[in-house]
Amino acid sequence: MTRVFLSLALIVTLAVPAMAEPVAKPIPIGVAVATTSNIALFGEEQVNGAKIAEAYFNAQGGVNGTPIKLVFQDTAGDEAGAVNAFQSLITAKVVGIVGPTLSQQAFAADPLAERAKVPVVGPSNTAKGIPQIGEYIGRISAPMTVVAPISLKKALAINPKIKNVAVLYAQNDAFSTSETGVFQEAIKALNLKTVALQKFQTTDTDFTTLVTAVLGARADLVVISGLAADSGNLVKQLRQFGYKGLIVGGNGLNSPNMFPVCGSLCEGILVAQAYSPMAETPVNKDFVKKFTEAYKKAPAQFSAQAFTAVQAMVEALRKVEKDSKKKITAMELAQARQAVNKALLSGMVIHTPLGEISLDREGEVLQKQFYVSTIKMNPDKKTGAFVLAK
Numbered sequence: 265m266t267r268v269f270l271s272l273a274l275i276v277t278l279a280v281p282a283m284a285e286p287v288a289k290p291i292p293i294g295v296a297v298a299t300t301s302n303i304a305l306f307g308e309e310q311v312n313g314a315k316i317a318e319a320y321f322n323a324q325g326g327v328n329g330t331p332i333k334l335v336f337q338d339t340a341g342d343e344a345g346a347v348n349a350f351q352s353l354i355t356a357k358v359v360g361i362v363g364p365t366l367s368q369q370a371f372a373a374d375p376l377a378e379r380a381k382v383p384v385v386g387p388s389n390t391a392k393g394i395p396q397i398g399e400y401i402g403r404i405s406a407p408m409t410v411v412a413p414i415s416l417k418k419a420l421a422i423n424p425k426i427k428n429v430a431v432l433y434a435q436n437d438a439f440s441t442s443e444t445g446v447f448q449e450a451i452k453a454l455n456l457k458t459v460a461l462q463k464f465q466t467t468d469t470d471f472t473t474l475v476t477a478v479l480g481a482r483a484d485l486v487v488i489s490g491l492a493a494d495s496g497n498l499v500k501q502l503r504q505f506g507y508k509g510l511i512v513g514g515n516g517l518n519s520p521n522m523f524p525v526c527g528s529l530c531e532g533i534l535v536a537q538a539y540s541p542m543a544e545t546p547v548n549k550d551f552v553k554k555f556t557e558a559y560k561k562a563p564a565q566f567s568a569q570a571f572t573a574v575q576a577m578v579e580a581l582r583k584v585e586k587d588s589k590k591k592i593t594a595m596e597l598a599q600a601r602q603a604v605n606k607a608l609l610s611g612m613v614i615h616t617p618l619g620e621i622s623l624d625r626e627g628e629v630l631q632k633q634f635y636v637s638t639i640k641m642n643p644d645k646k647t648g649a650f651v652l653a654k
């Protein structure tokens with residue numbers, strides 16, 4: 265009896281991989297971003313941008329007539345949350361995953377997708393080494409090696425007398441430590457002097473010691489690499505204690521959701537950006553219009569990048585159908601995931617709100633245009649805008 269049962273079990277087990285498990289219709293694409301925790305400041309913008317993409321591409325007929333469906337999973341703000349979200353999406357049979365929000369989370373969760381052979385497009389992972397996590401890992405978020413230095417150059421253009429720089433960074437976050445490294449190299453290359461180098465934690469709220477060090481070192485430029493709430497509080501306390509010089513913020517200060525944290529004291533922060541809502545391309549005009557209609561505000565970088573990550577998946581799906589002359593929904597799931605990954609890394613150029621981009625064979629994004637903006641706050645002290653720095 266046991267033997268019969270065992271051999272039956274064996275037959276069933278062996279038969280599973282051979283059983284065709286087709287892609288569902290509408291085509292499920294996973295979106296794993298933070299909708300709870302502090303990191304939801306970024307994630308909320310990402311959900312907004314992704315939803316616009318879903319409606320926009322489905323209105324165009326989706327993937328040659330087959331609609332897509334975004335499947336959202338909250339990653340919260342830590343590694344475990346991202347791992348769980350990725351696991352649920354893989355089990356939910358998505359063809360690919362857009363996410364997670366933080367590089368810190370990507371280093372933990374991406375290997376899971378890599379093992380399951382599920383393509384990942386990072387919408388906001390900017391640390392060094394993300395595409396190198398694996399063959400199924402790409403990103404549309406330009407690395408800080410490319411983006412960060414231009415904001416320093418802009419600071420020098422605004423105030424050529426800058427000489428002494430204070431560099432502050434969150435030591436418990438992979439993106440922040442990666443970005444500060446890039447800033448520190450650029451500071452050296454520009455012949456500036458680092459007069460203070462200070463660490464903090466993304467969970468810190470009291471920055472008195474740091475601010476005292478910056479003021480004591482007589483820095484005339486402060487460069488911050490952290491996430492949203494910590495960076496916002498740091499800026500606020502720098503200003504409250506009397507720091508008057510320029511502040512360059514890293515990618516963590518790229519969210520309008522950070523504005524209420526430093527309020528009117530956010531005014532004047534310089535931030536390099538991979539997106540401008542002013543870009544005059546047809547797709548960006550459409551994106552800005554739809555986004556503004558839906559949310560009554562202009563999109564910022566994290567929304568545009570989430571839109572672009574979904575777009576990359578859609579265009580990869582279209583390419584797979586075109587090249588194979590087969591409907592995605594007629595393909596086996598594993599085969600479709602593999603084909604989507606190949607299409608993503610094929611070098612195809614896509615016209616996105618971020619401009620023309622492509623992914624190279626390693627999954628690294630190639631993007632042409634970047635911007636530096638200054639934060640301008642409104643009298644309500646909660647809202648404001650990133651205005652292109654002149």
Ligand code: 1QQ
Nearest residue numbers: 366367389390391439516
């Ligand atoms: C990263 C980042 C963050 C600021 C994204 C929200 O750039 O973690 O890579």
